[in-house]
Amino acid sequence: MIELRGLTKRYGEKLAVDGLSFTVRPGIVTGFLGPNGAGKSTTMRMILGLDAPTRGDVRIDGKHYAQLQEPLNHIGALLEAKGVHGGRTARNHLLCLAQSNGIPERRVGEVLEMVGLTAVARKRPKGFSLGMGQRLGIAAALLGDPDILMFDEPVNGLDPEGIHWIRTLMQHLAREGRTVFVSSHLMSEMALTAEHLVVIGQGKLLADTSMSRFIEENSRTYVRIRTPEPERMRDMLIAEGLRPSPGEDGAMEVEGDDAARIGELCAAERLVLHELSPQRASLEEAFMRLTAETVEYHAHTGPEAVAAEPASPAPAWGADWNRGKDGKG
Numbered sequence: 510m511i512e513l514r515g516l517t518k519r520y521g522e523k524l525a526v527d528g529l530s531f532t533v534r535p536g537i538v539t540g541f542l543g544p545n546g547a548g549k550s551t552t553m554r555m556i557l558g559l560d561a562p563t564r565g566d567v568r569i570d571g572k573h574y575a576q577l578q579e580p581l582n583h584i585g586a587l588l589e590a591k592g593v594h595g596g597r598t599a600r601n602h603l604l605c606l607a608q609s610n611g612i613p614e615r616r617v618g619e620v621l622e623m624v625g626l627t628a629v630a631r632k633r634p635k636g637f638s639l640g641m642g643q644r645l646g647i648a649a650a651l652l653g654d655p656d657i658l659m660f661d662e663p664v665n666g667l668d669p670e671g672i673h674w675i676r677t678l679m680q681h682l683a684r685e686g687r688t689v690f691v692s693s694h695l696m697s698e699m700a701l702t703a704e705h706l707v708v709i710g711q712g713k714l715l716a717d718t719s720m721s722r723f724i725e726e727n728s729r730t731y732v733r734i735r736t737p738e739p740e741r742m743r744d745m746l747i748a749e750g751l752r753p754s755p756g757e758d759g760a761m762e763v764e765g766d767d768a769a770r771i772g773e774l775c776a777a778e779r780l781v782l783h784e785l786s787p788q789r790a791s792l793e794e795a796f797m798r799l800t801a802e803t804v805e806y807h808a809h810t811g812p813e814a815v816a817a818e819p820a821s822p823a824p825a826w827g828a829d830w831n832r833g834k835d836g837k838g
Contacts, residue, residue: 510534510688511556511657515565518551518712525551527712528565533690535656538683540703540720541692544800548712549692550588553661557586569657581610584657585650591642595635599626599645602634603652612653620648625674639666647675657688664695676702696793710800720792727799728790732768735760735784736775745778746771760784 511533518526526548533539543549554560556567558574569577569584577583593602603617621627624644629637634645643666650658660679664672679702683689693699706723708716716723733756736742746753746763751771756762763771768787775782790798 511567511569511659511690512571513552513556513565513567516552516555516562516567517564518548518555518560519563525712526555526562529709529712529714530565531707531714531717533688533707534705535686535688536683537704538679538689538691538702539705539707540699541690541707541709542696542699542796543709543715546711547709547800549709550661552709553586553588553659553692556659557584557588559588579610579612579653581606581612581653581655583653583655584659585653585655586659586661587643587646587650587663588659588661589646591634593634593642593645595633597633598631599634599637599648600630602645603648606649606652610653616652616654620651623651624648640668640671641666643667644671647678655687658682658690660689660691662693663691664693664698672698696791696796700792708796708799710802715799723799724790724792724795727795729764730766730790731762731764731788732766732771733760733762733784733786733788734771734782736780736782738780741778742775742780745774745780749774762788 513529513531516526516529517524529548529552541549541552551560555562556569556574567573574580574584594605597605600617600621603620604614606612607614607617618627618630621630624647626641626644626648629641634642637645643663647660647663650660658679660675663675663679667675676698679689679691683704691699691703700720703720705719706716707714708723716727718726734742734753735758739759739761742761743753746761751763753761753763766787766789768785772782772785774780775785
């Protein structure tokens with residue numbers, strides 16, 4: 510378990526981490542999200558004792574990192590995959606780590622096999638690709654068979670097979686009862702991997718909740734409908750207390766997720782449907798919505814992206830779309 514209480518880090522005038530308090534619990538994969546500059550890497554460095562907090566406290570199973578005897582047996586971490594001695598072979602790099610933490614030599618071969626680097630164990634990492642460097646960093650994190658694992662951008666440079674492998678590995682480790690804490694900017698992958706989310710922005714905690722609740726609370730859910738009889742459909746929905754609005758491609762949208770009820774109403778009224786589909790936001794959409802005001806570094810595709818956007822055109826179905834036949838709302 511990792512526990513943060515009021516964790517704060519200031520670099521001169523820059524407040525990088527601002528009073529973070531949360532707990533990373535065993536048995537689930539916890540995702541750590543935030544825009545660039547949000548303070549994720551600084552937080553992870555303080556967990557490992559690489560940076561000292563300005564205020565607050567962080568503990569690993571009740572102890573500060575510096576108090577851990579043979580720390581690789583307690584927590585394994587991947588923060589910087591290229592942080593290895595380029596002159597040592599991959600095997601010797603891991604062997605030095607093992608010897609410094611009382612880990613048996615046989616474990617080196619086991620983790621090399623686990624991450625798929627046995628064939629290059631005698632090669633120097635300075636010649637490794639980004640993906641191979643990531644695998645070596647993951648091997649180092651696994652070396653002590655720790656109960657806590659922490660990964661910063663673990664899928665960087667990995668091919669699809671490697672991404673699937675690390676996702677499966679993290680979920681397997683969590684099912685064994687370990688604490689797994691992972692930071693990534695690849696939202697589609699995080700959505701498949703994590704069960705719980707901690708989200709920060711400008712150093713402050715924005716969310717500490719389950720994946721499903723995070724998406725539900727930070728996104729729009731609606732039912733998309735396409736029919737060759739839009740006027741009859743609109744009138745029927747309004748009569749049932751629903752408020753349809755125009756969508757893309759001539760479809761209409763109804764807030765909420767009660768597609769089954771709408772389908773039953775259409776069947777009762779013998780209304781033809783070409784599409785009836787619940788629409789739920791992705792993790793990326795929910796994340797963008799929550800963190801929109803905390804993004805520190807904005808990019809633009811060109812000069813036209815900086816200019817104010819033109820006003821949206823009026824709905825194709827007119828201003829009376831949500832009104833009844835008498836023109837009243």
